[in-house]
Amino acid sequence: DADVTQTPRNRITKTGKRIMLECSQTKGHDRMYWYRQDPGLGLRLIYYSFDVKDINKGEISDGYSVSRQAQAKFSLSLESAIPNQTALYFCATSDFQGSGYTFGSGTRLTVV
Amino acid sequence: QKEVEQNSGPLSVPEGAIASLNCTYSDRGSQSFFWYRQYSGKSPELIMSIYSNGDKEDGRFTAQLNKASQYVSLLIRDSQPSDSATYLCAGYILTGGGNKLTFGTGTQLKVEL
Numbered sequence: 001d002a003d004v005t006q007t008p009r010n011r012i013t014k015t016g017k018r019i020m021l022e023c024s025q026t027k028g029h030d031r032m033y034w035y036r037q038d039p040g041l042g043l044r045l046i047y048y049s050f051d052v053k054d055i056n057k058g059e060i061s062d063g064y065s066v067s068r069q070a071q072a073k074f075s076l077s078l079e080s081a082i083p084n085q086t087a088l089y090f091c092a093t094s095d096f097q098g099s100g101y102t103f104g105s106g107t108r109l110t111v112v
Numbered sequence: 113q114k115e116v117e118q119n120s121g122p123l124s125v126p127e128g129a130i131a132s133l134n135c136t137y138s139d140r141g142s143q144s145f146f147w148y149r150q151y152s153g154k155s156p157e158l159i160m161s162i163y164s165n166g167d168k169e170d171g172r173f174t175a176q177l178n179k180a181s182q183y184v185s186l187l188i189r190d191s192q193p194s195d196s197a198t199y200l201c202a203g204y205i206l207t208g209g210g211n212k213l214t215f216g217t218g219t220q221l222k223v224e225l
Contacts, residue, residue, distance in 0.1 A: 014190070033212070040120075042217035043156070050211075063153045090155055097211050098163075098204060103155040 003027045008102035013081050013111055021076045021107050022051040023091030031094040032074040033101065034058075034066060036087040043090070049074055061088050113138050115205045118216035126224055127129060131188040132217050135201030140182055142210070147186045148200040150218065156200055160186060191223045 004025045013019050023032065034046040035058075045058030047066040055066060063085065067075045076084055088108050092101040115138045125131045133147075144163050148156035162168045162175040162184065174187040184203070188195055197216040208214040 040217070043215045045212070048212060088153070094213075098159050100146045100158045101156075101202075101213060102158070106153075106155050108153075 002105065004091060004093055004102050004104035006089075006107050008107060009105065010108045011110070013109070015082055015111055017081050019078045019081055019109070021078075021089055021091075021109070023074045023076070023104055025072050025091075025093045025102075025104075027093055027095070027102060029093035029095050029102075030071060031096075032068070033092040033094075034074070034076045035065075035076075035090045035092065036060070036085075037090060039086050046076065078109075078111075081109075083111045085109065086111050115139070115208050116201055116203055116215045116216040118199075118201050118219045120217060121181045121220040122222050123219055124222045124224055125191050127191060127193060129191050130140075131191045131195065131221055131223070133186040133188070133199050133201075133221065134188075135184040135216055137182050137184065137203050137205055137214075139206040140179065142179075142182075142203050142205045145175070145177055145201065145203040146213070147173075147184075148198060148202060148215075149200045152198075188221075191206075191221075193223050195223060196221055196223045 023055045033048040035043045065077045091104040094101045147160040150156045160175040162177045168175045172189045174217040176185045200218045201216040202213045
């Protein structure tokens with residue numbers, strides 16, 4: 001089983017719909033992150049959490065919200081999806097400040 | 113200046129050659145650098161980490177860090193077609209808060225037969 005699991009792997013949704021992307025991990029890491037990746041723009045940080053009670057906005061948090069349900073689970077919601085939120089979304093985890101990240105397999109989201 | 117800067121490429125090298133990928137960063141006090149490999153449509157995979165000045169070797173990969181010049185590089189020896197991917201440089205950059213990784217936009221590497 002993967003250390004960092006994202007569901008769904010692919011999703012097509014309509015403009016205005018609410019959608020949730022889920023991330024769970026078995027690595028026992030405290031730190032979790034949500035990124036989106038668009039061609040030519042690299043990875044952009046949406047939200048991050050250093051423990052269950054800690055939630056922080058990243059560089060592009062508008063239109064997104066998150067929930068850290070447990071140490072192992074970190075969900076990303078799009079309250080009202082719009083087409084420019086079409087992207088590849090990655091969840092990542094890390095053990096401590098200064099450590100590398102482990103990424104999930106990604107969710108390809110298409111908003112039509 | 114971007115906090116972590118990479119040439120987007122593509123960098124083309126013949127099979128068997130050495131591929132040299134470069135990255136510069138904005139803050140001299142930054143620590144802990146990483147190289148990720150990402151195949152198209154897949155997730156980034158950590159291939160090298162480097163924390164102190166000098167070279168670190170792992171198989172065909174060598175990471176180099178020069179903090180005085182704010183420069184990180186990745187050398188891939190005996191390049192194979194399977195090395196064709198985008199390589200992301202990342203570091204804990206103080207100007208970015210220093211408490212999370214800042215990623216470059218990646219260099220595309222093409223290894224040609």
